[in-house]
Amino acid sequence: MDDWLKYSEEVEASWVTVDLAIFTLRDDQLMVLLIERGVEPFLGRPALPGGYVQKGETLRAGALRELWEEAGIDASRLHLEQLGAYGEPRRDPRGRVVTIAYLALGPDLPAPVGGTDAERAYWFPVSQLHKQSYELAFDHADILSDALEEVRRKLEYTAVATAFCGKSFTLTELRTVYEVVWGQHLDPSNFRRKVIKTAGFVQPTGEQRLPPTGRPAALYRRGEAWLLSPPLLRGGGQSA
Amino acid sequence: MDDWLKYSEEVEASWVTVDLAIFTLRDDQLMVLLIERGVEPFLGRPALPGGYVQKGETLRAGALRELWEEAGIDASRLHLEQLGAYGEPRRDPRGRVVTIAYLALGPDLPAPVGGTDAERAYWFPVSQLHKQSYELAFDHADILSDALEEVRRKLEYTAVATAFCGKSFTLTELRTVYEVVWGQHLDPSNFRRKVIKTAGFVQPTGEQRLPPTGRPAALYRRGEAWLLSPPLLRGGGQSA
């Protein structure tokens, strides 16, 4: 640690945290997990779940642990990817805190339970975020906004939409993911055609599922491909 | 800082650094800026430029400052975007150091000059990186690999290729960027057609440039669009 000395005036120790923007679909709405902060600063304010990275812990492991501690969610089944680092000097009143934001997606997840630092945890509809009175703690509004944009873009050129579905799913369910996340209607027929001919996106399980009414739907599971080529572009309001 | 106390056993102070993967094109080769480390650890080994973030400094400002200090490059004209955070517990032998990696792109840049912590700085051809004997310090090989993949993907759906060109450029120059970065030949005619009809990608300046021989080429500048729709996909080896 010798060569740190000459920086003693300019370099400072930092604390590193992880924050999670975790999304799921509940009754055809895109929901994000928020907590009500149980400690200062921003006590009582809504925030993304997160907390300090611990000794010897990878960033990813820290994200998984915080999700479990603050909301009782086992993220091992989730899609989890890093979003980026947020390190504005004054983003945390307690000192220099750099946070690594993670993006998580999962199928219809259980109601979360509050944890140690979180008074309570709950699913909140993304569509209601703009409502005044909903000011998130720290710079979490920025993080959440970036996370949303990332999800919407990733639906286009990766198979990440399947992370919102169960192990097997119908094409209608998959299309609903796109419709809800993009907030636009897609033509069922054209959507089916594109998805099926996109190599490695989905593969039929051979089984079926009965809808409440109507013809049985074939079930699919994720294919091997992660990157979609060609991608499913959301053009300007079209239908597939 | 009160609530940090209860974590005293598990939470540790960290040092935050920035590292830069900066690319440019020099005589039709993709080059990355490397430095030879002038201090321990990894003294004498090649590495990405980078260093500690200072007090009150944003991460981005730290990246710009390090680039100037270690290679004498003024990055204010460059395209600079965050790549992600790398925080494996043992990635730095000196202790817990989390680095925020930045990706920078610029037009044919001047030969860099060595700085304080860098014995020397130099442009290195990306194509030569796999060569054994070229083992970068820390986890910089991972960062560089991620940066390369990011550049290649971003060429597809953003106008970032223009960052490799000067203020005005010919379509042949722009095409060369794609060809060098993707390592694949593109049909000049089809490339022209796509670029021109992609709204907001480029706009003609009205001026021309005389090539060493042949018909004058029209000059273009960047358009207003950042996201390309439709994107320029690199399919499977085709021509536009």
Next chain:
DNA sequence: CCCCTAAAGGTCATATTGACTTAAACAAGG
């Protein structure tokens, strides 16, 4: 058996792509 519903599959005009050809604009050389 008939009706309702949702899935699955088909049609068709238009737009886009990839491969290729042709025309245009300069410099140099005889």
Next chain:
DNA sequence: CCTTGTTTAAGTCAATATGACCTTTAGGGG
């Protein structure tokens, strides 16, 4: 001042993909 070489620019065309529809199929319930 006409020819040649070279590079940019523009055009052709068959194959494919897309967007907007329509039709058929396979259930359940009355």
